Amino acid sequence: MNRVVVMGVLLVLFCVGWVQLVPVVxxxxxxxxxxxxxxxxxxxxxxxxxxxxxxxxxxTPHFDAFAKEAYLFERAVCAVPVCGASRASVxxxxxPNGSRFRTFSSRADEDAPDVPTMGAWFKSNGYFTASNGKxxxxxxxxxxxxxxxxxxxxxxxxxxxxxxxxxxxxAQGHGPATERGQTSAVYADDLTxxxxxxDLERLAKMEQPFFLGVGFFKPHLPFCAPQRFWDLHNPDSxxxxxxxxxxxxxxxxxMHSFGELRAYxxxxxxxxxxxxxxxxxxxxxxxxxxxxYVDHLFGQLIQKLEETGxxxxxxxxxxxxxxxxxxxxxxxxxxxxxxTSLKVPLLLRxxxxxxxxxxxxxxxxxxxxxxxxxxxxxxxxxHLQGTDLELDMSEFGDASNRVTFSKFHGGETVTTERxxxxxxxxxKSGELRGLMLFDLSTDPDENSNVASSSEYSGVRMSxxxxxxxxxxxxKGL
Numbered sequence: 001m002n003r004v005v006v007m008g009v010l011l012v013l014f015c016v017g018w019v020q021l022v023p024v025v026x027x028x029x030x031x032x033x034x035x036x037x038x039x040x041x042x043x044x045x046x047x048x049x050x051x052x053x054x055x056x057x058x059x060t061p062h063f064d065a066f067a068k069e070a071y072l073f074e075r076a077v078c079a080v081p082v083c084g085a086s087r088a089s090v091x092x093x094x095x096p097n098g099s100r101f102r103t104f105s106s107r108a109d110e111d112a113p114d115v116p117t118m119g120a121w122f123k124s125n126g127y128f129t130a131s132n133g134k135x136x137x138x139x140x141x142x143x144x145x146x147x148x149x150x151x152x153x154x155x156x157x158x159x160x161x162x163x164x165x166x167x168x169x170x171a172q173g174h175g176p177a178t179e180r181g182q183t184s185a186v187y188a189d190d191l192t193x194x195x196x197x198x199d200l201e202r203l204a205k206m207e208q209p210f211f212l213g214v215g216f217f218k219p220h221l222p223f224c225a226p227q228r229f230w231d232l233h234n235p236d237s238x239x240x241x242x243x244x245x246x247x248x249x250x251x252x253x254x255m256h257s258f259g260e261l262r263a264y265x266x267x268x269x270x271x272x273x274x275x276x277x278x279x280x281x282x283x284x285x286x287x288x289x290x291x292x293y294v295d296h297l298f299g300q301l302i303q304k305l306e307e308t309g310x311x312x313x314x315x316x317x318x319x320x321x322x323x324x325x326x327x328x329x330x331x332x333x334x335x336x337x338x339x340t341s342l343k344v345p346l347l348l349r350x351x352x353x354x355x356x357x358x359x360x361x362x363x364x365x366x367x368x369x370x371x372x373x374x375x376x377x378x379x380x381x382x383h384l385q386g387t388d389l390e391l392d393m394s395e396f397g398d399a400s401n402r403v404t405f406s407k408f409h410g411g412e413t414v415t416t417e418r419x420x421x422x423x424x425x426x427x428k429s430g431e432l433r434g435l436m437l438f439d440l441s442t443d444p445d446e447n448s449n450v451a452s453s454s455e456y457s458g459v460r461m462s463x464x465x466x467x468x469x470x471x472x473x474x475k476g477l
Contacts, residue, residue: 035209036351036376037314038122039305041298042135042213044083044220045334046320048345049291059232059292062299066318068356069349075362076346077404077415080106081322081334083220084137086365090321091117091136091145093369093384096407097474098427107141115383118369119145122211125378130199133192134215153191158222161185168265177264177279178286179224187224189216193297197304204308214301218294219324221333222264223286225293232292235285240277241327242445249449250329251434253410253424258325258332274330284326312352315375319365320344328445337411337422337436338446350375362402362415363389385473405470414467420446421463437463 050060052067053074079089085101088108092115096102100111108117116124123129123145131150136142139152158174160166161181169175181187196214203210218225246255257271261283267275275283298318305311323341325331334341344365366386373380374388406413410433413422422436435451437460443450450456 033377034313035126037203037209037310038127038211038372038376039301039314039316040118040135040211040213040372041301041316041318042087042133042215043294043318043320043345044134044215044217045322045324046219046291046294046345047323047340048320048343049287050295050345052347053345057233057238057288059288060295062295062302063318063345063347066298066302066316066349067347069354070316070318070347071349071357071359073346073348073359073363075360075415075417076319076344076365077339077342077362077406078320078322078344078365079406081336081341081406081408082106083321086321087136088112088141090319090365090368091119091142093118093366093381093386095364095366095385095405095470095474097471101407102409104137107138108136109142116381117142117145118372119211119213121369121373121381122376122378123147126208127211128203128206128208129211129213131213132196132199132215133189133213134217135213151195153188153195155188155191156217159188159217160222160224161187172265174264175222176266177222177261178282179222180230180289181224181226183226183228185226187218187226187293189218189294189297192216193300196301200304200308200310204310216294216297219287219290221261223283223290225286225289229293229296230285230289233285233288235281238281238284238288240280240284243447244327244330245447246329247436247438247447247449249452251424251436251449253434254336254338254422254436255329256331256335258335260333260335275327275332280327283332287324287326315351315372316347316349317368317372318345318347319368320346321365335408337406337408337413339415339420339438339440340446342406342413342415348375362404362417363387364404403466403470405467405474407474412467412471414463414470416463419459419463421451421460421467423464423467435460 049055049058051058051064078086080086080096080101082104084104085106088106089101092108092112094112119129128147131146139150160169160175160179165175165179261267262269322334323343324334325340328340367389370380370384370386370388374390404415411422411424418441420438424433436449437451438446
């Protein structure tokens with residue numbers, strides 16, 4: 001299929017420091033513009049733990065190489081730090097509120113049945129749409145979004161390959177939190193990759209543009225990866241998190257007992273017992289191994305896109321559904337309002353783009369839906385609550401005033417260039433249970449809550465008003 005090369009150029013608004021993404025079609029009267037394909041790559045539980053994001057521990061050559069040709073958003077945050085809710089928010093373009101997108105099992109077709117998902121919108125605009133692996137948390141969620149039955153390997157994320165671990169998981173529901181698989185081990189994500197490589201060959205022969213969602217399970221627990229990816233990392237250099245304590249003056253509502261991790265066979269079940277230091281190192285090592293493993297899979301995916309000749313006419317989107325605690329603040333997993341659980345990797349490579357650009361201002365994952373529509377040349381549906389990142393951000397004024405909204409149960413957070421502010425409220429009464437305010441310019445790791453400091457009283461009041469404004473906006477749909 002002949003492809004028109006679509007180039008991306010930057011318009012730098014020097015007065016605000018914001019970068020516009022403007023796809024420009026090469027002008028040539030003898031050519032006809034063709035639709036842009038979309039390769040939409042979702043990564044489960046991946047925080048910005050990549051070399052291209054400055055991680056000293058990550059070994060991610062394929063993501064790093066991709067970033068050199070893409071827009072890398074340095075401060076992207078999720079709407080909800082839990083799988084199902086975050087994905088439903090991304091795919092509908094809606095922020096969470098008190099009645100939608102609340103838990104790991106949230107479904108778009110139940111919480112927002114009257115709005116078209118991203119897949120459904122592209123399908124209605126003439127695209128062939130397909131889902132491989134984990135795009136929605138529940139594979140049958142919004143299944144009408146896809147032109148064919150959504151595909152997922154029969155194995156789920158608790159995919160052990162070692163016989164002893166398989167036996168333990170069968171008997172107890174969960175096996176160990178980590179596994180060092182044999183070199184020849186084939187995990188669920190390998191199957192998702194194989195299916196996707198075949199699909200790219202098939203799609204290259206079609207005249208219809210495509211929207212192909214590819215969702216990898218890793219680095220979700222359990223941290224299972226072939227031994228060679230464990231061997232890439234020296235556990236002695238990984239060590240422990242530096243801030244293994246609750247932030248000073250943190251409200252009780254900010255903390256949790258990381259039940260997701262404690263469900264695994266080799267993790268203490270007593271909520272008053274911390275994970276032993278030696279096990280913490282193993283877990284952190286396992287996370288890095290899984291990140292390197294999924295990097296390897298991603299490299300093969302991008303290579304196949306190049307081999308099929310479709311790279312110059314395909315928008316590639318790479319995103320994580322939320323962050324993850326690796327012992328920071330004595331927490332594990334997600335399920336909290338700290339930046340470690342809210343910040344995500346987000347990279348966009350425009351069709352034909354060959355040079356990368358780092359984008360500093362805050363963005364939300366809810367911005368993806370309108371942005372992808374704009375790059376593909378589609379009108380966006382009216383219900384979207386995110387912002388098309390091609391715009392000059394005039395809605396928010398100066399880019400330094402860009403505010404993002406995140407919610408987890410009773411905790412609602414606004415994040416700005418300098419601050420992270422959270423209000424914790426009782427679900428039924430709305431009574432305030434606690435506040436958190438972190439000055440990220442002096443305390444980027446959020447170790448000291450200054451919500452009660454008189455020095456920050458004006459900041460607290462201003463951010464509370466911004467939070468209330470965004471809270472009201474989420475009730476609009």
